[in-house]
Amino acid sequence: MHDLKVIRDDPAAFDAGLARRGFPASSAAVLDLDAKRRAGQGRLQEMQARRNDASREIGQVKAKGGNADALLAEVATLKTDIQAAEEADRSFAAEIEALVSAIPNIPAAEVQEGGxxxxxxxxxxxxxxxxxxxxxxxxxxxxxxxxxxxxxxxxxxxxxxxxxxxxxxxxxxxxxxxxxxxxxxxxxxxxxxxxxxxxxxxxxxxxxxxxxxxxxxxxxxxxxxxxxxxxxxxxxxxxxxxxxxxxxxxxxxxxxxxxxxxxxxxxxxxxxxxxxxxxxxxxxxxxxxxxxxxxxxxxxxxxxxxxxxxxxxxxxxxxxxxxxxxxxxxxxxxxxxxxxxxxxxxxxxxxxxxxxxxxxxxxxxxxxxxxxxxxxxxxxxxxxxxxxxxxxxxxxxxxxxxxxxxxxxxxxxxxxxxxxxx
The missing domain is CATH 3.30.930.10 (Bira Bifunctional Protein; Domain 2)
Structure with a gap:
């Protein structure tokens, strides 16, 4: 299995290593899925933070005798959206693992090219x-x-x-x-x-x-x-x-x-x-x-x-x-x-x-x-x-x-x- 950080840091070197094995360039496909997953994780963290804030606000509104229905509805929607985002994250993780696990190891620098x-x-x-x-x-x-x-x-x-x-x-x-x-x-x-x-x-x-x-x-x-x-x-x-x-x-x-x-x-x-x-x-x-x-x-x-x-x-x-x-x-x-x-x-x-x-x-x-x-x-x-x-x-x-x-x-x-x- 490959370290995603290594692929992110130098995708050209990663693809060059694969080319020495006669294996097609793969960094772009990996990084595309990785970017989508990381963007989704960012949105997920934002929703989780907003859910936590809204939950605190509900307590504050109720303590003052106010109407918290709008906040309760927002939290319910966030709960559904968070579950969907978590499932999407698991799906991206599985796709990345399936893709990366089929990519061979990178040859050592001293290994000669060819078949x-x-x-x-x-x-x-x-x-x-x-x-x-x-x-x-x-x-x-x-x-x-x-x-x-x-x-x-x-x-x-x-x-x-x-x-x-x-x-x-x-x-x-x-x-x-x-x-x-x-x-x-x-x-x-x-x-x-x-x-x-x-x-x-x-x-x-x-x-x-x-x-x-x-x-x-x-x-x-x-x-x-x-x-x-x-x-x-x-x-x-x-x-x-x-x-x-x-x-x-x-x-x-x-x-x-x-x-x-x-x-x-x-x-x-x-x-x-x-x-x-x-x-x-x-x-x-x-x-x-x-x-x-x-x-x-x-x-x-x-x-x-x-x-x-x-x-x-x-x-x-x-x-x-x-x-x-x-x-x-x-x-x-x-x-x-x-x-x-x-x-x-x-x-x-x-x-x-x-x-x-x-x-x-x-x-x-x-x-x-x-x-x-x-x-x-x-x-x-x-x-x-x-x-x-x-x-x-x-x-x-x-x-x-x-x-x-x-x-x-x-x-x-x-x-x-x-x-x-x-």
Missing amino acids: EEANREIRRWGTPRLAEGAQHFEIGEKLGLMDFEAAARISGARFVVLKGKLARLERALGQFMLDLHTTENGYTEIAPPILVRDQAVFGTGQLPKFAEDLFRTTNGFWLVPTAEVPLTNLVREQILDEAKLPIRVTALTPCFRSEAGSAGRDTRGMIRQHQFNKVELVSVCSPDQSAAEHERMTNCAEEVLRRLDLPYRVVQLAAGDMGFSAVKTYDLEVWLPGQKTFREISSCSNCGDFQARRMEARCRAAGVKATRPVHTLNGSGLAVGRTLIAVLENYVRPDGSVEIPAVLRPYMGGLEAIDLDA
């Missing part, structure tokens, strides 16, 4: 073992441990059934990530709800604009598209002590996405599914901390890939390719020999105060009366299914068996490989 073609590689790590190779679904099906046909019979397209040691490997990856983030990276593990209400999804920016990307239950709950939603909303409607910031939390949850608009993309395999597991990282901090916290969070996600010895690159997204709530985003892209390219495995975003304003989450420094919105950040640490894909494609052996990365072996009972007879 996906302007994304900029920042750094690389690791040397690929394989320049090319089998795709993960070919490897998994050859092992007999990845079953898309069974999943289709149960649930339809974009689902998978993992079996035996491959199911255990996916579980091992999630546990490894959680252990790393909680024991070394300073995150607190949370087991959050994965059914959330409208205001929670609104708070992180998925509603109202992206409702078609989500799954909703028949009784009005939303299945979380990412644990970012419940984790970030832990601080909604709170005033936090700045001395206790940053707050860093993590969770491993199922995630659910409709994949609206992705027809024909990644239809085979596990790249783009309706249900998948992901370890999420969320930070809540003061505005002064968020830039450094963004770099820190990205490094925490990178460390997972380094421990797994999976080659990757870090890409700074261009303004037109960032998510709705972000001011700046780094994507981590892991090398997939089966596709002979890098594919996204994590997206780490600084959202500034955008989500905090939607959630009414603020902070206060010691000895200071005023509050200010917190800053929120989120990132995948990592997407478990895509990490499983990367392990399969990077660690497959010529005979079709899959070596287990050394850091995962304690989670696999010491197993060093998944063989074809698994």
Whole structure:
């Protein structure tokens, strides 16, 4: 959500920021509604003041034995007019919120302009073992441990059934990530709800604009598209002590996405599914901390890939390719020999105060009366299914068996490989 004062103070700068995202200028529409509301509020205050004065005058007239009928009639009319003005004010407020809530965040000054073609590689790590190779679904099906046909019979397209040691490997990856983030990276593990209400999804920016990307239950709950939603909303409607910031939390949850608009993309395999597991990282901090916290969070996600010895690159997204709530985003892209390219495995975003304003989450420094919105950040640490894909494609052996990365072996009972007879 945007601060109306910022739009009022410099509408041209606001529209210029939106233009960098390829979003149409919006300040004029917002300010038109805002002006009408503020004019109405002025009239409302005048009517309320006159009602109060007239009410006092009625008492004075009656105390002198005079006729107060005209004043009584005026007060009755004012009461009706005030009620209408209050309703108009609520209507303008709702219109403004609906308009502003559909406007994306403004990119940070250092974010480059353009769309996906302007994304900029920042750094690389690791040397690929394989320049090319089998795709993960070919490897998994050859092992007999990845079953898309069974999943289709149960649930339809974009689902998978993992079996035996491959199911255990996916579980091992999630546990490894959680252990790393909680024991070394300073995150607190949370087991959050994965059914959330409208205001929670609104708070992180998925509603109202992206409702078609989500799954909703028949009784009005939303299945979380990412644990970012419940984790970030832990601080909604709170005033936090700045001395206790940053707050860093993590969770491993199922995630659910409709994949609206992705027809024909990644239809085979596990790249783009309706249900998948992901370890999420969320930070809540003061505005002064968020830039450094963004770099820190990205490094925490990178460390997972380094421990797994999976080659990757870090890409700074261009303004037109960032998510709705972000001011700046780094994507981590892991090398997939089966596709002979890098594919996204994590997206780490600084959202500034955008989500905090939607959630009414603020902070206060010691000895200071005023509050200010917190800053929120989120990132995948990592997407478990895509990490499983990367392990399969990077660690497959010529005979079709899959070596287990050394850091995962304690989670696999010491197993060093998944063989074809698994």
